[in-house]
Amino acid sequence: MAIIKLTSRIKVMERKPMSFMERIYLPAVFKGMAITLSHLFKKKTTISYPEQKRPMSDVFRGLHILKRDENGAERCTACGLCALACPAEAITMTAAERKAGEQLLYREEKYAAVYEINMLRCIFCGLCEEACPKAAIFLQNDVMAPPSFERGDFIYGKDRLVEPFPQI
Numbered sequence: 001m002a003i004i005k006l007t008s009r010i011k012v013m014e015r016k017p018m019s020f021m022e023r024i025y026l027p028a029v030f031k032g033m034a035i036t037l038s039h040l041f042k043k044k045t046t047i048s049y050p051e052q053k054r055p056m057s058d059v060f061r062g063l064h065i066l067k068r069d070e071n072g073a074e075r076c077t078a079c080g081l082c083a084l085a086c087p088a089e090a091i092t093m094t095a096a097e098r099k100a101g102e103q104l105l106y107r108e109e110k111y112a113a114v115y116e117i118n119m120l121r122c123i124f125c126g127l128c129e130e131a132c133p134k135a136a137i138f139l140q141n142d143v144m145a146p147p148s149f150e151r152g153d154f155i156y157g158k159d160r161l162v163e164p165f166p167q168i
Ligand code: SF4
Pocket: 082, 085, 086, 087, 088, 089, 090, 091, 117, 121, 122, 123, 124, 125, 126, 127, 128, 129
């Protein structure tokens, strides 16, 4: 009998001699192999992401999209409210003024010359979407940021955020 003192309490362990079957280890090896083999024929609980994708929940919040209005102009006016509302400080932008003449086409004087979201900081809370007075930013419920080994790939600029121009 061995007495092991772990803390102030004493644990008493009884050392039993191994049986013949336990000493040859083979039954335990076969039992382990049987468990492994049985898993080969079970339905997999994992998928090979990103090649395979599962349907998302309706309330899933994924990658952002910057929307255009009915004329195809960007809705975002670079007011900065989304960046203010963002608890993760994931949004940065640079506002710029439209040139004379452009305002007729775009109606808004300001636009985001630079708009970036750091997806590594983003917690996909959706507060930017709620804060936007122009209904310009939305979190898509069927797209997530693809994996990458490069940090820079997770900085999403306008080239990847703005909704594609509508096809005429
Ligand atoms: S979803 Fe939340 S964390 Fe992500 S950019 Fe919007 S406000 Fe910031």
